[in-house]
Amino acid sequence: MNEEFDLGNLGLDTSPETIFDLQRGFGADLIATLDYPLPNGIIEKEAKQRMERSIANAVATLKLLEKRDDNTTQIYVVLHGRNQDEIVWYIRKLIRAIHEQGVERPINGFAIGSLVPRRNSIPTIIDIVTAAKNEIKEQGFDKLPLHIFGIASELLPLLVYLGFDSFDTSTYAQMARNLAYIHPQDCKQHNIRKLSKLECNCIICKDISLRKIQAVLGSDVTHRKIKGMYKSECYAAVAVHNLILQLNTMAEIREALQADSLVDFILEFAEKHEKARVSLQYYTGLANTHLACAASRVHFTPIQKEIPQPSRIVSLNVSDNAFVLPVDYTPPRDKKMLLILPCSYEKPYTVSRSFKFVESHLKTNLNGNYDKVHIVFISGLFGPVPIEFVQQPPLTTYDYHLTTRNKSGIQRVSQRLRNYVLKHKSHYDSVFAYVTSKPYRIAVENLTKDAEIMILPPNTRRHSPHEFYKKENIYSLVDTISTNITDYE
Ligand SMILES: [Zn+2]
Known part of the structure; x- marks a missing residue:
C-alpha cells in the first residue's frame, strides 16, 4: 500500500506474530488481528486476496496465543466485507478455518473493519453491521463484545441499539x-x-x-x-x-x-x-x-437526498514500474511549452477539479495559445505522465498518496521527472510547473538547477489545498506563461 505506512520500511516484517508483539509492546490490553481493509472500487481479485489474508492472520494469531499459553490478552478478530453477503461469507470462512485448524484459544471479541470507505452510504453500513451481528449470533458467539472501526458520531445510538459495544473515530480531528x-x-x-x-x-x-x-x-x-x-x-x-x-x-x-x-x-x-x-x-x-x-410512527423532518459517491475501480497492488513511458516517446510536435501539474485522486486526472481549474484559466486567458501547452502530470507513484496517457490503466486504477515523510517516494518522482525534462529539453521552449502540495513541490524543486523550470506560484510557504485555487496564484501562472509565449508565425 502506501509506502509511508509500510512497516517493512521500518525493518519490521509484517507477520501476525510481529504485529501482535508490536501491539503488545505498545502496552495494548485489547488487540485486533492484523488485517487488510477493502477500499471502494477495489478489483475483485485483490478484494478476495485481502480477505483471505485477513482470515489467515486471525487464525495465525489465535494459534500463536495458544502456543504461548496466553489466555489473558483480549483478542478481537477483525471482520471485513463490502456488503452483507460478503461479510457473512467472511465470518463463515473464518469460523470454518478456526475449526479445521483445530484452534481452541477462544476469541474475545469481534471488530468490523472496512466501513470507513463506505461511510457515505448509510444503507451499506447498516446492511453490513446487521448481517455481521446476525451471523455472529448464528455461529454461537452472541455473548462476545463487538467493536466498530472508524464509525461513530451520528450513527452511535443506532449502532448501540443494534448490539455494538465500542467504537473509535478520528473524525473530530x-x-x-x-x-x-x-x-x-x-x-x-x-x-x-x-x-x-x-x-x-x-x-x-x-x-x-x-x-x-x-x-x-x-x-x-x-x-x-x-x-x-x-x-x-x-x-x-x-x-x-x-x-x-x-x-x-x-x-x-x-x-x-x-x-x-x-x-x-x-x-x-x-x-x-x-x-x-x-x-x-x-x-x-x-x-x-x-x-x-x-x-x-414518528413523522420526521424530510431528509435531503444523499449525494451518490463517484465510483471507480481501485487497485492497491500497483508497482511504481507499472507505468513506464515508451523509450521512443516524443512530446506532441506543436506543443512547445511544458506545464507540469500534480496528479489527483480522481482518475483520469483530466476529470479532476484541480486540472479543470487550471485548464479553464489557461483557455480563457492565453488567447488561443493553450494549444501549445503540453500538460505532464506528476504521479506520486510513477513520476511524469504526459496527458496523452491518462486514460490508460494502471493510470486510471491506481491509488497512491505521496506524503512529505515518504522521502524515497519523493526522490523517485524527482529522478524520473528530471530524466523526462532533460531528455525532452530541446523540444520545449519553456518549462513551467504549477504545484502547491508540499511533497510534489519538493520533488519539483529538487531538480531546478539544471532543468530550468519556472516553478509557480512563487515562494509558496503554505501548502494547504486552497493555495492551488487562489486567484493570485493561478494568475501568476497565466502571466508567466503569457510572457514566455514565442510567436511561431
Ligand atoms: Zn465546546
Whole structure:
C-alpha cells in the first residue's frame, strides 16, 4: 500500500506474530488481528486476496496465543466485507478455518473493519453491521463484545441499539483540520471563522474568546504566537470541542441504556441529526423491532437526498514500474511549452477539479495559445505522465498518496521527472510547473538547477489545498506563461 505506512520500511516484517508483539509492546490490553481493509472500487481479485489474508492472520494469531499459553490478552478478530453477503461469507470462512485448524484459544471479541470507505452510504453500513451481528449470533458467539472501526458520531445510538459495544473515530480531528466546529444545537459543521458566537459550555468553549480565535486564524503570521496563542492551538480547541460532543453523546447513550429509554433517545437524537435520521429511516424499513415500530410512527423532518459517491475501480497492488513511458516517446510536435501539474485522486486526472481549474484559466486567458501547452502530470507513484496517457490503466486504477515523510517516494518522482525534462529539453521552449502540495513541490524543486523550470506560484510557504485555487496564484501562472509565449508565425 502506501509506502509511508509500510512497516517493512521500518525493518519490521509484517507477520501476525510481529504485529501482535508490536501491539503488545505498545502496552495494548485489547488487540485486533492484523488485517487488510477493502477500499471502494477495489478489483475483485485483490478484494478476495485481502480477505483471505485477513482470515489467515486471525487464525495465525489465535494459534500463536495458544502456543504461548496466553489466555489473558483480549483478542478481537477483525471482520471485513463490502456488503452483507460478503461479510457473512467472511465470518463463515473464518469460523470454518478456526475449526479445521483445530484452534481452541477462544476469541474475545469481534471488530468490523472496512466501513470507513463506505461511510457515505448509510444503507451499506447498516446492511453490513446487521448481517455481521446476525451471523455472529448464528455461529454461537452472541455473548462476545463487538467493536466498530472508524464509525461513530451520528450513527452511535443506532449502532448501540443494534448490539455494538465500542467504537473509535478520528473524525473530530479530521474536521478540525478544516476548522469545522460541530454546533451543539443544530449538530451541523460550521467553519469556526464564520461563527458569530459560541453556544457551548464545554471546558474548551467556556474559557475561550471566539473573537481572539478568529483574529489568530485570520493573521498571516505562522509559527509564532499571536495574541499569546499559536494557530495550532485554535485547531486543537476545535478538535477537543468536537471530541467532547461525541463523548457527551456516548454518556447520554449510557444513561439512556441504564434508564431503559434507548428507543426514546434514538428518536430524539434522530430529529436533531440528519445522518441519524437517514439511518433510522433505512433501518425502520428493514426490521421489525421495537425501535422500528416506534420510529415508523414518528413523522420526521424530510431528509435531503444523499449525494451518490463517484465510483471507480481501485487497485492497491500497483508497482511504481507499472507505468513506464515508451523509450521512443516524443512530446506532441506543436506543443512547445511544458506545464507540469500534480496528479489527483480522481482518475483520469483530466476529470479532476484541480486540472479543470487550471485548464479553464489557461483557455480563457492565453488567447488561443493553450494549444501549445503540453500538460505532464506528476504521479506520486510513477513520476511524469504526459496527458496523452491518462486514460490508460494502471493510470486510471491506481491509488497512491505521496506524503512529505515518504522521502524515497519523493526522490523517485524527482529522478524520473528530471530524466523526462532533460531528455525532452530541446523540444520545449519553456518549462513551467504549477504545484502547491508540499511533497510534489519538493520533488519539483529538487531538480531546478539544471532543468530550468519556472516553478509557480512563487515562494509558496503554505501548502494547504486552497493555495492551488487562489486567484493570485493561478494568475501568476497565466502571466508567466503569457510572457514566455514565442510567436511561431
Ligand atoms: Zn465546546
